Structure formats: structure tokens, C-alpha cells
Amino acid sequence: MTAAANTNGSKGALKLQQLGRRVGRQQLLESLSLTVQPGEILALLGPSGCGKSTTLRLLAGLDPASSGQILLGDDDITATPPADRGVALVFQSYALYPHLSVERNLSLGPELRGTRPELIKEDINRVLDLLQLQDLRHRKPAGLSGGQRQRVALGRALLRRPRLMLLDEPMSNLDAKLREELRAELQHILRSIGAPVIYVTHDQHEAMGLADRIAVLERGQLQQVGSAEELYRRPANSFVAGFLGNPSINLLSLRPGLLIGLRPEQLRLAPAGAAPASTETSLNAQLTTREWLGDRLLLHLSSANGPLKVMRPSSDTLAAGLQPGAHLEVQWSRGDALCFDARSGERIEPS
Amino acid sequence: MAPALLLLLAVFALPMLQYAWLSTQAQTVLTELEPQPVGLAQWQRLLQDGRFWQDAFQTLRFGLCSVGLELVLGLAVALLLNQPLRGRTLLRTVSLLPWALPTTVMALGWRWIFNDPFGPINLLLAQVGLPTVSFLGDPAITWLSMVWADTWKTTPFVALLLLAGLQTIPADLYEAAALEGANRWQSLRRITLPLLSPYILIAVLFRLAQALGVFDLVQVLTAGGPAGSTESLALYAYINAMRFLDFGYSATLMLAAFLLMLLLSGGAVLLWLVSRPRWAGGQR
Amino acid sequence: MNRLLLILWSLGPMLWQLYTSFRPNATLTGNPMQGGWTLEHYQALLGGNPPFWRYLLNSGVVGLSSTLLTLVVAVPCAYGLSRLGRKTARNVNVLVAIAAAFPYVLLFLALLQLARDLHLGNNLLALSLPYTGLSLPLAILLLQASFRDIPPELEEAARLEGLGLWQRLRWVLLPLMAPAIASASLLIFLFCWNEYPIALTWLSRADLLTLAPAMARIAGSSVFTVPYGGFAAATVLGSIPLIVLVLVFQRQIVSGLTQGAIKG
Numbered sequence: 027m028t029a030a031a032n033t034n035g036s037k038g039a040l041k042l043q044q045l046g047r048r049v050g051r052q053q054l055l056e057s058l059s060l061t062v063q064p065g066e067i068l069a070l071l072g073p074s075g076c077g078k079s080t081t082l083r084l085l086a087g088l089d090p091a092s093s094g095q096i097l098l099g100d101d102d103i104t105a106t107p108p109a110d111r112g113v114a115l116v117f118q119s120y121a122l123y124p125h126l127s128v129e130r131n132l133s134l135g136p137e138l139r140g141t142r143p144e145l146i147k148e149d150i151n152r153v154l155d156l157l158q159l160q161d162l163r164h165r166k167p168a169g170l171s172g173g174q175r176q177r178v179a180l181g182r183a184l185l186r187r188p189r190l191m192l193l194d195e196p197m198s199n200l201d202a203k204l205r206e207e208l209r210a211e212l213q214h215i216l217r218s219i220g221a222p223v224i225y226v227t228h229d230q231h232e233a234m235g236l237a238d239r240i241a242v243l244e245r246g247q248l249q250q251v252g253s254a255e256e257l258y259r260r261p262a263n264s265f266v267a268g269f270l271g272n273p274s275i276n277l278l279s280l281r282p283g284l285l286i287g288l289r290p291e292q293l294r295l296a297p298a299g300a301a302p303a304s305t306e307t308s309l310n311a312q313l314t315t316r317e318w319l320g321d322r323l324l325l326h327l328s329s330a331n332g333p334l335k336v337m338r339p340s341s342d343t344l345a346a347g348l349q350p351g352a353h354l355e356v357q358w359s360r361g362d363a364l365c366f367d368a369r370s371g372e373r374i375e376p377s
Numbered sequence: 378m379a380p381a382l383l384l385l386l387a388v389f390a391l392p393m394l395q396y397a398w399l400s401t402q403a404q405t406v407l408t409e410l411e412p413q414p415v416g417l418a419q420w421q422r423l424l425q426d427g428r429f430w431q432d433a434f435q436t437l438r439f440g441l442c443s444v445g446l447e448l449v450l451g452l453a454v455a456l457l458l459n460q461p462l463r464g465r466t467l468l469r470t471v472s473l474l475p476w477a478l479p480t481t482v483m484a485l486g487w488r489w490i491f492n493d494p495f496g497p498i499n500l501l502l503a504q505v506g507l508p509t510v511s512f513l514g515d516p517a518i519t520w521l522s523m524v525w526a527d528t529w530k531t532t533p534f535v536a537l538l539l540l541a542g543l544q545t546i547p548a549d550l551y552e553a554a555a556l557e558g559a560n561r562w563q564s565l566r567r568i569t570l571p572l573l574s575p576y577i578l579i580a581v582l583f584r585l586a587q588a589l590g591v592f593d594l595v596q597v598l599t600a601g602g603p604a605g606s607t608e609s610l611a612l613y614a615y616i617n618a619m620r621f622l623d624f625g626y627s628a629t630l631m632l633a634a635f636l637l638m639l640l641l642s643g644g645a646v647l648l649w650l651v652s653r654p655r656w657a658g659g660q661r
Numbered sequence: 662m663n664r665l666l667l668i669l670w671s672l673g674p675m676l677w678q679l680y681t682s683f684r685p686n687a688t689l690t691g692n693p694m695q696g697g698w699t700l701e702h703y704q705a706l707l708g709g710n711p712p713f714w715r716y717l718l719n720s721g722v723v724g725l726s727s728t729l730l731t732l733v734v735a736v737p738c739a740y741g742l743s744r745l746g747r748k749t750a751r752n753v754n755v756l757v758a759i760a761a762a763f764p765y766v767l768l769f770l771a772l773l774q775l776a777r778d779l780h781l782g783n784n785l786l787a788l789s790l791p792y793t794g795l796s797l798p799l800a801i802l803l804l805q806a807s808f809r810d811i812p813p814e815l816e817e818a819a820r821l822e823g824l825g826l827w828q829r830l831r832w833v834l835l836p837l838m839a840p841a842i843a844s845a846s847l848l849i850f851l852f853c854w855n856e857y858p859i860a861l862t863w864l865s866r867a868d869l870l871t872l873a874p875a876m877a878r879i880a881g882s883s884v885f886t887v888p889y890g891g892f893a894a895a896t897v898l899g900s901i902p903l904i905v906l907v908l909v910f911q912r913q914i915v916s917g918l919t920q921g922a923i924k925g
Binding site: 380381382384385387388389391392393395396454457462464466468469470471472473474475477478479480481482483484485486487488489490492495497529533534537538540541582583586587589590592593596597600611614615618619624627628631634635638 | 663664667668670671672674675677678681689734735737738757760762763764765766767768769770771772773774775790791793794795797798801851854855857858862872873874876877879880881889892893895896899900903904906907908911914915918919
């Protein structure tokens with residue numbers, strides 16, 4: 027464990043400086059600059075093909091960077107081979123060795139790296155305890171459930187005592203219920219590593235629930251970095267606004283050159299013809315369909331400016347009593363509306 | 378990768394180059410087995426050699442007939458083995474056995490089975506009062522006996538290939554066809570054969586190449602007889618080299634056989650490509 | 662009914678050989694229902710000079726050494742090819758597939774020349790060289806397809822854990838390839854065991870003959886008499902090892918054959 031012990035002592039921040047990757051003519055990642063502190067969890071969020079997995083592979087050293095630098099603590103690891111970076115990666119598919127038992131899956135790496143057998147045994151027991159895998163140590167991956175496999179993959183990464191922890195959509199192979207359950211546990215474990223953690227996902231709930239900060243990527247370009255609340259309240263552009271929030275934001279062109287962003291949950295309903303308060307704006311619309319979501323109602327409306335979604339609590343008697351085809355007023359506080367430049371998509375502070 | 382490449386070159390490419398060179402040389406007992414350049418004389422000799430043309434015809438006849446027969450029988454066996462039968466694995470194993478045996482072993486066996494009048498087939502014919510057949514002694518019949526023996530040995534190979542192809546065809550295609558009222562023959566023609574065509578092509582190419590190089594079977598079963606009626610190009614080339622010690626001509630013959638094979642395989646690929654657009658898109 | 666026909670077609674000729682091999686020569690030209698049983702054909706074969714088992718042993722030695730050599734050469738090559746881009750690999754594979762289908766009998770003269778030049782004749786282990794060359798294409802195709810079936814993340818995970826190329830092969834990739842290696846080995850072994858024209862020209866000493874040329878020599882020894890009892894016993898003895906092999910390993914053999922076709 028000598029190498030790992032050394033790296034364990036020097037956990038530093040991860041700094042990406044104008045990192046880029048281009049394959050042929052395709053720019054997969056463009057000039058990404060980010061800093062992640064030790065113990066911090068950063069989620070890389072974006073639709074498929076946005077460059078988040080590319081970033082992860084660059085950090086792991088599985089693909090070479092075409093430009094920029096990766097700094098880990100005081101070391102420039104841009105050109106360091108993957109094995110020497112002290113990086114652990116939990117793969118989306120978990121990449122467990124199918125022919126080896128749980129225990130051997132964990133011990134193969136340290137064994138071949140020449141770690142002392144007693145140390146390996148001790149470490150493995152610690153990790154198996156932590157992840158509640160003791161009873162499964164002799165099973166093969168094929169005999170494990172999705173959640174158990176994920177924990178083994180996590181255990182393998184923990185054993186590495188990483189200076190940088192990377193996770194590639196570790197929840198995407200699990201069913202929705204299990205995901206919710208595992209989130210808090212995973213967050214706790216990831217924080218305990220004390221290294222920078224990068225967590226790739228396309229699921230905004232996961233990113234918001236797990237990460238300290240979220241970096242939104244689209245087409246290889248960083249759109250915005252910040253806390254979930256910042257991204258939600260002050261999105262840098264219409265893409266971020268549209269990507270976060272469920273149901274997604276309404277984007278209406280009420281005025282030429284401008285897109286107005288209205289969160290469905292910030293909209294209120296009033297009977298047709300009702301006048302808005304002085305701080306509010308109102309729009310006439312007609313109900314097309316209604317979805318009952320238990321505690322909430324999602325209403326789909328059509329207006330002269332395009333379709334609209336409105337989310338109301340089920341207790342809203344007006345919303346609950348409406349029939350399709352009914353006319354009504356949609357109202358919102360002017361302060362809640364987000365303004366975007368229609369051409370560039372950038373957010374504009376209302377004047 | 379380097380050692381593999383070297384070996385491949387040494388075993389496949391080098392011989393072909395050597396033949397190309399040797400086919401412009403005379404190397405016989407008359408030249409005291411030293412090569413002497415003769416230009417294209419060997420090729421002229423080839424074109425005027427009746428035995429070459431006869432052997433080329435016989436080899437082609439054998440190749441086309443046996444591959445055709447193997448394809449039909451192989452498809453039948455594959456369709457049988459593709460059904461959910463009891464003991465299917467055992468059946469597959471049993472039907473595979475003929476393929477695994479050395480050609481020389483089974484050729485020797487067939488010599489006895491084809492024996493006139495003491496082989497089992499002729500014993501049966503005699504039993505029911507029919508005249509016996511000279512399976513290995515009649516030039517008009519012997520080549521068919523050879524096709525028979527080859528078919529027996531290689532049908533399992535073709536059947537397995539086609540079976541693998543059949544198993545890639547999703548069952549719901551047949552269910553959909555059945556719902557539309559297709560009968561078994563129609564779904565074989567409209568679904569099975571088109572989707573199987575890449576596998577059929579592979580089987581045909583591989584088997585055609587092997588059948589046109591037929592050697593072991595001829596040498597042991599008939600030694601090319603009777604009256605040279607079953608001699609193949611490979612056997613003729615072998616005889617030229619080993620019996621007549623005419624190496625230059627032997628090399629010329631082998632190159633000619635190789636070219637013939639290329640021509641036929643190219644034809645088969647072309648045929649497939651031309652007929653493909655009708656069901657293009659469904660390929661893996 | 663169909664099944665019965667298939668079994669009869671496949672096994673009939675073999676069963677007839679088995680029956681013949683136990684019959685005295687004199688009864689073979691008479692009524693097949695009369696006459697006794699005998700072991701004389703087997704005794705003659707096994708007591709001959711060289712005894713028949715010698716051929717089986719020779720074939721076994723050549724088969725094993727060639728299989729081993731082929732694997733040693735083919736595994737790294739297949740690994741290298743499987744890590745090439747799809748397009749490049751496809752072009753290489755077309756060439757390899759052509760070599761795999763090549764009627765190798767046409768090569769015998771050049772290979773014989775090679776044996777003479779390098780004094781490799783009458784040497785069982787030297788025979789492994791051409792056999793390895795001839796089996797390589799199929800082995801490369803099979804192993805490469807199987808390397809490609811292993812998800813790349815598995816190897817990447819091992820790389821991140823600090824495993825070198827050799828360690829990855831030894832501990833991660835090869836164990837996963839065991840079925841494919843078994844299939845390829847069996848097909849190579851079968852090919853070497855059955856190979857005829859090269860063995861025929863490279864070997865002339867009777868005690869070094871492998872099964873296939875030995876069989877041909879037995880067949881050629883007496884064209885005009887009818888020692889078919891002895892022939893039949895020879896075919897039975899020559900078939901038994903392979904029948905056992907097929908019965909035991911039929912799954913691997915079938916998968917090897919079909920994988921070669923599907924992926925090649």
C-alpha cells in the first residue's frame with residue numbers, strides 16, 4: 027500500500043485548464059476550465075453526446091487530451107498514464123471481472139500492484155463492511171443484483187484510495203426506487219474519500235440531490251457551473267433553464283427578440299377575464315389536457331403565444347374543476363419571469 | 378503480430394509468388410531438376426493439354442454438384458435441427474461426426490461400401506433382384522459416387538453454418554407471416570432464404586474453394602480412375618510434381634486452378650450482390 | 662422419421678465399417694449373414710510394423726504441438742487486430758478470411774520445396790510449422806471476434822488499476838476467452854489430425870507417418886485384392902479418437918464453426 031499511502035496523504039484540488047479533445051474534425055470537448063476541491067462532489071450534467079463522458083475519459087487518462095492541462099494537487103497529470111494518476115473510475119456498466127468472485131474482483135488490482143497480502147485483506151474487509159458486502163464475497167458478478175454490483179464497483183474504486191474519484195452514470199442501470207434509496211448513502215461514501223469527486227449523469231434529480239455543484243455541458247461546451255439553486259434560479263441561458271426543472275420551463279416569445287422563461291410551478295390560474303395584480307402579468311389560455319400526479323396537477327394549455335405547462339397543487343380547486351376546452355387566465359409575478367435573448371439564448375437581467 | 382504475419386506470408390503469399398516464377402521455368406528430369414527459363418511455354422502447353430481441360434471440367438462438375446447438393450441437404454438438416462426437438466443436441470452431434478473424420482479414413486470406408494458386388498449397397502440391390510452398380514468402375518457413375526461421399530462428409534458443416542444463420546432470424550417474423558396467412562413454403566421462400574443469404578454465400582464460397590481443390594478424396598477413393606474420369610486439377614498437379622517430376626508444369630497447373638477458383642468465387646459474390654438489393658437493409 | 666433418416670445417413674457407413682472389421686475376410690465375399698466373428702484384423706493392425714497406434718500417436722503429437730504453436734502466435738495477433746479501428750480490421754479480415762478458405766492443397770509443392778531447403782522433412786515437430794501457418798487464419802478470426810466481444814471497459818478498468826498489458830491478458834482477457842480458445846484449439850487440432858497432402862509429402866518414414874497418409878498407404882497397398890476387413894478395422898481405429906473428441910467437445914466445436922462463419 028506504499029504508493030496508495032503516499033497519494034492518500036496528498037489529496038489536492040483538481041484543476042482543468044482549457045481542456046479540449048478533438049477527434050478528426052469533431053470537437054468533442056472545447057476548452058473546459060473547472061476546479062473541484064478535495065471532498066467536493068461535482069456533477070457533470072448534460073444530454074448524451076454533450077461531452078461529459080469525454081471529460082471523464084480524459085481525466086482517467088483513457089483518452090489523450092488535444093489541448094489544455096489537468097492538474098491534480100501540484101502535479102500536472104495531463105500526460106500521465108492512467109495507472110499512475112491515482113484515479114479510480116466507477117464505470118456505467120461497472121466493468122466487474124465476470125470470471126472472478128467479489129473478493130477477487132477487489133483484490134486483483136492490489137495483488138498485481140504488489141501490495142502486501144495482509145494489507146489487502148485488511149483493506150478488503152474494511153470495504154466489504156462499509157458496503158455491506160461481507161455475505162456476498164464469494165459470489166460472482168452474475169449472481170449479484172444491480173445495486174450489489176454497483177457497490178462492488180464502488181468498493182474496487184475505494185480500495186484504490188484515489189486522489190481523484192470518477193463515476194460514470196453509476197445509477198443508470200438501477201431502477202428508479204433503488205436510485206432514490208442509494209443517493210444519500212452514496213453521497214456519504216463519496217464525501218468520506220476526501221478527494222475531488224466527479225459524477226457524470228444525465229439525470230438532473232441525481233445531480234441536484236448528490237452534488238455540491240453542477241456543471242452543465244452541451245455540445246462539448248460548458249454552459250454553467252454552480253449550485254443546483256443557482257442553476258435553477260439564475261440559469262446562464264435558455265439551454266440550462268430548459269434542462270433543469272421538471273416539468274421543463276415554458277419558453278414563450280411574448281416580445282420580439284426576447285424569450286420569456288416561466289417555470290410551470292410558478293404559474294397561477296384565474297378565471298377568464300380576471301385582472302392581474304399590479305406586479306403580475308396575465309395571459310389568456312385554453313386547457314387541452316390535465317395530468318393528475320397525486321399531490322399535484324400538471325395542466326397543458328394552449329395560448330396565442332404557444333403551448334404552456336402549469337403545475338398546481340391538487341388542492342387548487344379552480345385547477346381541479348376545469349374541463350378541457352375551458353378558458354382561463356395564467357398569471358405570474360414579473361420577478362419570477364426569466365428573460366433570454368432570442369438569438370443567443372443568453373439570459374438578460376430585466377431592466 | 379509480426380510472427381503471425383511472417384508465417385502467413387511464408388505459407389500463403391510466398392508459395393504463390395514461387396509458382397508464378399516457376400510457371401515460367403522448365404524444371405524436370407531433362408533439365409536435371411534445375412530451373413531453366415522458358416517464358417510462357419508452360420502456359421501454352423497448358424492451353425493445349427487435353428488432360429488439363431478434362432480435369433478442369435471434372436473438377437468443376439464435382440465442385441458444383443457436390444456444393445449444390447450439400448446446400449440443399451444442409452438446409453434440410455438445418456431446418457430439422459432448428460426445430461425444438463427432443464434430443465436435438467445429440468442429433469446435432471451425431472450428424473456432425475462424418476465431418477470430423479479424416480477424409481482419407483472415410484474415403485477408404487466408402488471404397489468398401491461402394492464395392493461391386495460385395496458392398497452393402499450392391500448386396501441390397503442384389504437382394505431385391507436389381508443389377509448391381511459399378512460405383513467405382515464406370516466412368517459415367519464413379520464421379521457421382523465421389524459426389525456422394527463428399528456430400529456425406531461435408532453436409533454437416535454446411536448444415537451447422539446455416540443453422541447458425543437460422544438462429545439469428547427472430548421467431549416473431551414467422552409469427553407475423555403466419556398471421557398474414559403465409560404457408561410454410563411461402564415463409565421459407567420469403568423470410569428464411571433472404572435472411573439466410575449471407576450465410577449461404579459464406580457456405581458456398583468456403584465449400585466451393587475446398588471442393589475445387591479436392592485431393593484427399595480422389596486419391597484414396599478412386600486414384601483419379603477409372604480412365605481418369607475423376608481426376609481433379611489438384612491430383613493432376615500432384616502427379617506432375619511427384620510422379621513426372623515436372624515441377625514447372627505442376628506450378629502452372631496449380632496457378633491455373635487457383636485462378637479458376639478466384640473466377641468462380643468472384644462470380645458467386647457478384648451473383649449475391651446483384652440479387653441483394655431486393656432485400657437490402659435487413660443485414661446485420 | 663426425419664430424425665431417424667438423418668441418424669441412419671450419418672452413422673450407417675460407420676456402423677458398416679464396424680461390422681466389417683469384425684468379420685473374417687472369407688465371409689466378406691459371401692453371404693453377410695453367415696460366418697463367424699474375428700479380431701484378426703485388429704490384431705494384424707496393432708501387431709504390424711509399425712503398429713497402428715503409432716500413427717495415432719504421431720497425429721496426436723503433431724496435432725498438439727501445432728495447436729499450441731498456433732495459439733501462441735495467434736493470440737497476440739488477434740489481440741492487436743481487435744484493438745485496431747473497425748475499418749482497418751475489416752480490410753485485414755477479408756484477407757485473413759480468404760486465406761482461411763484457401764484450398765491449401767495447392768500450396769503443397771512450394772511447402773515441399775521449403776521442407777527440402779530447410780531439411781524439415783521426416784520431422785513431426787517441423788510439420789507443425791506449415792500446420793500453424795495454415796491454421797492461423799481461422800484461429801485469428803475466431804480469437805479476434807472473441808476479443809471484440811469483451812467490453813472495452815473491462816480492460817480499461819484493469820488499466821486504471823495499474824495492470825500492465827501482460828497482466829491484463831493473463832488475468833482478465835484470457836480467462837474470459839477460455840471458451841473461444843477451446844473452440845479454436847479443437848478446430849485446429851481436428852485440422853492437423855486430418856491433414857493429408859502436406860503430411861504425405863513431408864513424411865516418408867513409415868514410423869513417422871500420421872494417420873491420414875498412413876491410411877492412404879494402407880489403401881494403396883493392395884488395390885486388386887479385397888482385404889477389406891483390415892481396411893475397415895483401420896478406419897474404425899482411425900475414427901475412434903475423433904469420435905470421442907466430438908462427443909466430448911461437440912459444443913465447443915459447433916460454436917467454433919459457427920462463430921467463425923458469423924463473425925468472419
